[in-house]
Amino acid sequence: MALFGTDGVRGLANGFLTAELAVDLSIAAAHILGELGAFEGHRPKAIVGQDSRASGDFLEAAVVAGLASAGVDVYRVGVLPTPAIAHLVADSGADLGVMISASHNPMPDNGIKFFAKGGGKLDDALEAAIEKHMGESWQRPTGRNVGRVINDDSAAERYIFHLLNTLTTNLSGLKVVVDCANGASSRVAPKTYSRAGAEVIAISNEPNGWNINEGCGSTHLANIKAKVLETGADLGIAHDGDADRCLAIDSEGNEIDGDFIMAILAADWQSRGLLTHETIVGTVMSNLGFFKAMENLDINVEITAVGDRYVLEKMISDGFVLGGEQSGHIIMRHYANTGDGLLTALHLMQAVKSSGKSLAELASIMKRFPQELVNVKNVDKEKLSTSITLKNEIEAKQKALGSAGRILVRASGTESLVRVMVEAQSAATAREIAEDLAALVRLELS
Numbered sequence: 001m002a003l004f005g006t007d008g009v010r011g012l013a014n015g016f017l018t019a020e021l022a023v024d025l026s027i028a029a030a031h032i033l034g035e036l037g038a039f040e041g042h043r044p045k046a047i048v049g050q051d052s053r054a055s056g057d058f059l060e061a062a063v064v065a066g067l068a069s070a071g072v073d074v075y076r077v078g079v080l081p082t083p084a085i086a087h088l089v090a091d092s093g094a095d096l097g098v099m100i101s102a103s104h105n106p107m108p109d110n111g112i113k114f115f116a117k118g119g120g121k122l123d124d125a126l127e128a129a130i131e132k133h134m135g136e137s138w139q140r141p142t143g144r145n146v147g148r149v150i151n152d153d154s155a156a157e158r159y160i161f162h163l164l165n166t167l168t169t170n171l172s173g174l175k176v177v178v179d180c181a182n183g184a185s186s187r188v189a190p191k192t193y194s195r196a197g198a199e200v201i202a203i204s205n206e207p208n209g210w211n212i213n214e215g216c217g218s219t220h221l222a223n224i225k226a227k228v229l230e231t232g233a234d235l236g237i238a239h240d241g242d243a244d245r246c247l248a249i250d251s252e253g254n255e256i257d258g259d260f261i262m263a264i265l266a267a268d269w270q271s272r273g274l275l276t277h278e279t280i281v282g283t284v285m286s287n288l289g290f291f292k293a294m295e296n297l298d299i300n301v302e303i304t305a306v307g308d309r310y311v312l313e314k315m316i317s318d319g320f321v322l323g324g325e326q327s328g329h330i331i332m333r334h335y336a337n338t339g340d341g342l343l344t345a346l347h348l349m350q351a352v353k354s355s356g357k358s359l360a361e362l363a364s365i366m367k368r369f370p371q372e373l374v375n376v377k378n379v380d381k382e383k384l385s386t387s388i389t390l391k392n393e394i395e396a397k398q399k400a401l402g403s404a405g406r407i408l409v410r411a412s413g414t415e416s417l418v419r420v421m422v423e424a425q426s427a428a429t430a431r432e433i434a435e436d437l438a439a440l441v442r443l444e445l446s
Helices: 019-035 055-069 082-092 124-133 155-164 188-195 222-231 258-271 288-296 308-318 341-355 359-363 381-386 388-404 427-445
Strands: 009-012 045-050 073-079 096-100 109-116 149-151 175-179 199-203 235-239 246-250 279-283 300-304 322-324 330-332 371-377 406-411 417-423
Touching: 019 055, 019 096, 019 109, 019 124, 045 055, 045 082, 055 073, 055 096, 055 109, 073 082, 073 155, 082 096, 082 109, 082 155, 082 341, 109 124, 155 188, 155 341, 175 188, 175 222, 188 199, 188 235, 188 341, 199 222, 222 235, 222 246, 235 341, 246 258, 246 341, 246 359, 258 279, 258 288, 258 322, 258 330, 258 341, 258 359, 279 288, 279 308, 288 300, 300 308, 308 322, 308 330, 330 341, 341 359, 371 427, 381 406, 381 417, 381 427, 388 406, 388 427, 406 427, 417 427
Parallel strands: 045 073, 045 096, 073 149, 175 199, 175 235, 279 300, 279 322
Antiparallel strands: 009 109, 096 109, 235 246, 322 330, 371 417, 406 417
């Protein structure tokens, strides 16, 4: 099984993801990037950050030790969002970055994500090379050639300055609730939104090492819905543990997911001439309602596999500037090369303020189609592409739905299961078709 998943190396901290593994990964990453010429002619520099998990402390120490032992100068920036690390790598001219986080996963998990020079995530080939290089013998630097470790106390302020510098509208008059998931945004998100002019009510912003994502954040929206309604806020913003994603709540308590946010931003950018090639990038999991909303605006949608790295690859290769996922990973390449929940939230609030409309009114641009998702476990997902019976049944059901629905059956990239997703005009129809296909998947792939 490959060590790297769709977003770095992730698993149970001190179970699968040990200090020893973190050291080895960091050394291998330094060697591979060095061999590619990333460090040529200068002393290498790395930015290292973490989210608020207790296990981040020993894993950060291990990553720092590995990099410094390989001759890399390490700048420790402490608890900051993942996109802050990407920005700081690019802004400082660092040769690589490391973020220690398991994003929206439960507290016992943790992860290690690498960023290359410029702040982009490593591609699959680089990750495979790092994994292959682990454990190999190497010439250790000594004396003045070992890396130094520097605490960078200005990093958070530089990130906040970058975020605020992307806005053209003051957010005064907006009341916003922000759920920080007791994670990496707990300090910077309330401060950033307040400096942008908004009245900010922060919840789940007191991390203690154990409460990250615990009944809060973008995967648990009940608290923020209640707070928005209680306080009469204009909207709510929910981040995940490392704040690379953003979901929203309108003033009526309705959920505004990544598809709605992309639709709102696409319409805003199109009206201001910012939407390059009149195109946005989504994934195969984007809701059918999103595609229809973009069609109504004469905006083309390019589709990629699930994963913000694949969205970014498409954006870079074809020169697109806006893309993202239903989960709230939104990439705005005018300002960043990775999904940034705080950046997304600021520009969503700016769209509300500058339009003079409520978030609910802006979201009416799109009608969400009922979606049913069934995860079929304990099947041989490798057989999915060879089952003629399943292929024919999917085609028949899709033909019956026509343009009023959509079917997607795909193998998970991270788990041993097959995902069956059906969208239709009614929830009952979507559920019936999804359950029928899930039963066939179990029969065909067992």
